[in-house]
Amino acid sequence: MTPNPTQDVRGTGDSGGSRRSGAPTALAALGRGGTATVALLLALIFVVIATQNPSFFEGPPLMSFAKKAAPLVILAIGQYLVIVSGEFDLSVGSLVGAQVVIAARLIDGQEAMTLPVIGLMMVFGLVVGLVNGLVTTLLRVPSIITTLGTMLILFGAVRYWTGGAPTGALSESFRVPGRHGIEGVPFLGELPWALVIALVLAVGAVFLMRSPFGRSLVATGDNDVAAAFSGVRVWRVRTMAFVGSSLMATVAAILIGGYAGVTAQVGDGLEFTAITAVVLGGVVLGGGRGTVVAAVLGALTVEALFTLFNQLYLPSTIQPSVQGLIIIAAVAYAARRGDLRLPERLRRRPAHPTERSLGTSRR
């Protein structure tokens, strides 16, 4: 549950005057969810990168960027599912770390184990997502606490299991998706599998969000009471969102593990980077607003920003400061522009009988 800032509540009369006269529909649609804003920001960053390093847009460097960015894009898709349904998932960073460590330990360098272990990782991701989702929806623990808890649990349990440092090794075939690609593509050189996977997942996510499930999910994030009254099984769609997030984190783990192998620090802090990416894309914390494309663009923007920092030889220590300012500025800008304003949370009246019982309807 988002701690919504409380200052945006309108008067009790429903006549606060929030009607906007019809802006051109196409433009409005483009601007909706902040897609335009983040696309512009991304373009801007790419332009600056290009001036610094013109060769960046020649195939291989761009593909190398794509390879690096793919895991965050995938994590952002997962985080988007959860955020748009009105919740948070802080456990993804820990989950990525845990999955890589699990993979290394169980595969232990044996090629034959690769596929079974990937299957097992998927199951594990599913279980983590189910736990996050069911604890949040059925036990009504705020998701920030639930996923904070799973974050601690995963972090501790995996280290306990491996005695503190990862053991074992990944097999070569495990590393293919994250590290290699389709060779000999004209101009690009190598088309990384990571990019292919991220593209497939992004396209899949776009279709998912246009499906009945996707629309139910967004409606739930926007107004879970209305969604419940419309027959949406709120607990179910939210739990599915958490499962989606955990599965995406698992895929990201396969790519990250494949990209760079096992180190003890894998996944640290990824949850905040992923949330940053999603929010930068104009997806509103609290749910109901923003598109998956915007979230993907947000992830690319974050990665491009890191690349830019590097190109500019910005001391790596100052990068967090710039990152912090940019996300505050981006969200403030979005809040200032009417179209991204936080959803007008209607006053929750605990005295109202239906709101509570339905809002958390749990059958």
Added chain:
Amino acid sequence: MRVPRVLLAGAAGLTLMLTACTTDAPADSPEGGSGAELTPDEEWFDEAEFEAQLAQREIPPEGPEDQPWMQAIEPEWIDTSEFVHDAPEDATLCFSNASVSNPWRVTGFITMEQQVEALQEEGRIGEFRVSDAADDDNQQISDIQAFVDSGDCDAIIISPSTTATLTPAVETACESGVPVVVFDRGVNTDCMVTFIHPIGGYAYGADAADFLVENLEPGSTVLALRILPGVDVLEHRWAAAQEIFADSELEVLGHEFTEGDGAKIKDLVSQHLQRGEVDGIWMDAGDGAVAGLEAFEDAGQPYPVIAGEDELSFMRKWKEEELTAIAPVYSNFQWRTPILAADMILAGEDVPSEWVLPQEPIREDELDEYLERNADMPSLHYAKFGGEDLPGFPEAWTER
């Protein structure tokens, strides 16, 4: 909504100024991905200590040659008879550990536990209590305080998480009258009975830097990969490297903080490779060295000359790809020494007041030997862990 906008701009500007202004002062910080600065930070560079450590590399240590963990360089033996324990088999050793949050510490801690078991079986020490501070300075201060207050400890061993911040706590421990043994990172006091450490960060950084200078043509480019700022043992390594690179004709492309995260290392190296050649890699710790090398593979570029660490995945890669490489060593076997020192102290034997352990890098000629010795060991294990003669070998390390 004009006000917020102005406010935002103002706040942003102000904060940028705040964060940026001090970076302009070169005396303060050796910043620069641009790599121009090769003057070691005064805060971290102690010329005398630097020279001393370089010299110590050449001094043959005292002590049994097959037990480097019992060797000491230029020891100053001190009498510990005041700490003699009547019944050492009942003596309680208390160990305040900073953490086991990285593979080096994990390996070391297993060695330590095995050493404890060995001594317990011999009836030379009794209970062994450990508290782990999970890298939290404040937690470790509490942990040490708890040991002191409990009054059960007959010796306190401390592996401080940070040098400066743990000083008061170590002093408190000393004041309690119990013998205190400090190892790995130091503290700003000499109240403990003995301070055990390998030669040090300067020597480590110098070993690595010297190797690069020797093996690279003048004018070659070197990229420095560092873990975190502000950790003294790591800062010393970098300060020594800066000193040596400054006197060389190598071009340092920059130094980057990686948090030891393989993905970050690989990404950073890839980006540098996009912009130009990288001939040498200097690392302040070997974590993720393999990821860095893979960036060269993936970019289709020849392997660099690299200074990693005695971590096995790196050494195996070295062997496989026949790299020009060195594995500087921050002697992992030092984890055995504090237990042995405590045992000696409780027995009233003399110990060196500052116990400087040998610290020799693994060079190409010893590579095969160390790989063979550690053939069963997992990756992320450290070659010079020095536990081969302990009873739990090898299961304790392979099946952690």
Added chain:
Amino acid sequence: MTTELLLRMSGVSKSFLGVRVLHGVDLELHPGELHALVGENGAGKSTLMKVLAGVHRADGGTIELEGRPVSFEHPVQAQRAGVTTVFQEFNLLPERTVAENVFLGREIRRRGLVDGRAMERATAELLAELGLEGIAPRSRVRSLSVAEQQIVEIVKALSHDARIISMDEPTAALADHEVEVLYRIIGRLRERGVAVLYVSHRMKEIFDLADTITVLKDGYRVDTVPADGVSPSELVRKMVGRPVSAVFPERLEPHGAHVGRVRLSVAGGGNTQLDGIGFEVRGGEILGLGGLQGSGRTEVAHALFGVERFTRGEVSVDGRRVDPRSPRQAVRSGLVLVTEDRKTQGLALNQSVAANGRLVLDAVWPLGSARRARRLPGILSSVELVARGGHGQEVRYLSGGNQQKVVLAKWLATEPGVMVLDEPTRGIDVGAKQAVYRLMRELAAAGVAIVLISSELPELIGMSDRLVVLRDGRVAGELPGGSGEEAVMAAATGSPHGDGSAAHDPRASASAGDASPDGPSSSEENGGGSPARHEEAAP
């Protein structure tokens, strides 16, 4: 009543989004007077009160308090001037105590610190003055009953040293015996010289309490009359200003296959809020579900819809026993509910018209939703939706009436057999109301069974073929369509038929009405409703 003038509002006008809702309204208040403000829903009563309270600012006209012109820009200014308002929605913090709520925003301080004891003492004194020692100033508002919360609101108003208190349907949520407490409180207020501006739909209360009555209609003041100079029927005529039937569309010729068959039957339904609920509705029929607010109307709707389901009794839709445990199951069985609160329960405001329209299809029949959603454009045009941005427009930019049409379209897309409409015309303009009425008629003609819940008696009576009136969670009686308002009110309040304005002790009348709570009708239905199985195909 003294003659000195306390408040004079003259020529007050107010528009929202270009729609004029108040046209030059005048109003005068004298100390100790109870001035009733009556009119149909949407006549402008609440807006007038909000202008007085400083929630809205008037576009035109003047307000004089004791001869001095005032202009309240914020409720707090009005309160400081002694003008306080008890809104229909409670403005209380449930987690705080009674005393803390009463003094919210102007806590009593001593030496710079808030003096909680003093506030509790002051609250206790205020409560005692009203003879309500039963409420402890330290109890949390959350733990109070609705009636008690209402009283806290009044005490809060009083604590401002109010000279004018306006009350917006204060009895709406109260049971009879609680209303009596309110009478007593109002009596004491008037003794203290406080002027009360009182909005209510209940004729009986108005004639029990009021000195003066102002009638509003469509934003105009129709008349101001002394209460003893007008009869209830005259008053109703002034309020409505037209024959009741004229505003409602005629019944249409039924043509659906289900016309005349029992589509919904409830027998012996009960849960913690309801007991012995029984009625049946046939295809083509509009059943009005009447009763005061809090009588259990919405609870019946929710029970049918699986929100707060019946734990006793049985429900059949088209002859099949159903026990919906969730809205989803109810929808699948062919029963839908148009909820009373559009914004919190009906719509996802940030989503488009199209997305809201197909939400139910998406949620309930995810596989067939694309096919079913093809009907949606047609449905949206049949409900006469006006959305400038097309179906991609977010619904929060629509007017209340158009929002309601989106809600209706959302449910119509499921092709329901039984439709429960809870306050379907609340807060929407006249044109949209007409559209809703026409739609109901068309649906009924097509064989849909409709249950209409409404607080607007003319609407309820004018639209329904039959009325079931609830009181305190039970069926109080069943009336034929076209019954008089008095008869419905009598059943709803439990007072005997006839002229309710007589100086009757409400207590006595309430107990009289209680004698036979369920009447014969419900037991009759109990026998006939459920066992009879109509082997009919699903709609």
Added chain:
Amino acid sequence: MTRPPIPLTRNPRPRLDTTGLVYLALVLLLALSAALVAARGGNLFTTANTVDLFTRSSLLGFLAIGQTLVILCRSLDLSVGYVAALSTVVAATTMAGDPSRVLLGVGATLGVAGLIGLANGLVVTRLRVNPFIATLGMGLVIKGYLDTNFQGPAGSIPAAFQAFGYTRIGVLPVSTLVMLGVALAAVLFLRRTRTGYHMYAVGGDAEVARLSGIRSGVPTVTAHVLCSVTAGVAGLLLAARFGTGSATVYSGGYELEAIAAVVLGGTYLLGGRGGVAGTVAGVLILATLDTVFNVLAVDPFVKDVLRGVIVIAAVAVYARRGHPARRVRFPSGGTAPPGPGPGSRPGPDPSPESDPDPETGPAPQPLGGLR
């Protein structure tokens, strides 16, 4: 059917509120832990362990008290760890080992912390940035500043001020006393000042607060300032214990632990309900767990697992208790429907929502139901 004659009187039943429950949980936890430790042949309440427990609670206490205020206003502060780290540096460099500069150092530290809180509050209220993002961003900004300018320990704390970190009276460390003092001050602030009252109002229902003439920005900004100031105090405590400024302490994950303590203390994450007394109990519960884990030499990674499980479980328990109290008009068994209808199923109601809540009052009264 008859009605109780006077509907408005009720027997006020003594009922355990959430704070009481938290303290009960604390006592139970202590008893259980003591038993567990005793079973292992130890003693939980030795001086050493008690001191340890209190010391652990003071740092977290400062952070959690401030966080409580912010959460009560329905906001959040994820920057406290960074503020504490910055504070150690500001304190140590300002004091520079000179005892005469202690006051200056404390003043400067709290001033800087307060300014950061002000910035947080203004960004949240004026720029309407979601507090999660606003304070996360602020934390990153501070992190960048610290990393850039302080690599390693900075400044030095004079011995006189180190006493704040190490002195104790009996088993009670001075820092714990100060923490309890701050807690008391915060309780008084919430119970005896208007701004404190208004925090509950803004967090509970911003619209009600606005209609009552409360400017919602004021309590929220105040809460953020106070939260940062208590984080500054935490930084002072850290500096006193370290004897120097340490820029890297932000990595301790304090902010999330503080939030966990607040929620464990029964404060509602969405504002308007709860208080500092509960938070102190929450802090003590976490500190007890840590101490017990330490005494029992639990693996540090298992500690994380247990902490995660306990926090989730505790909040789940509150969530269950926090059910809106629905008034019951008809007992769930029901007055039998008139006539023995074939489908009538009197009996216990299976759905938890409609269970009569025993706390709402004596016997179901036919008062007006909730509308």
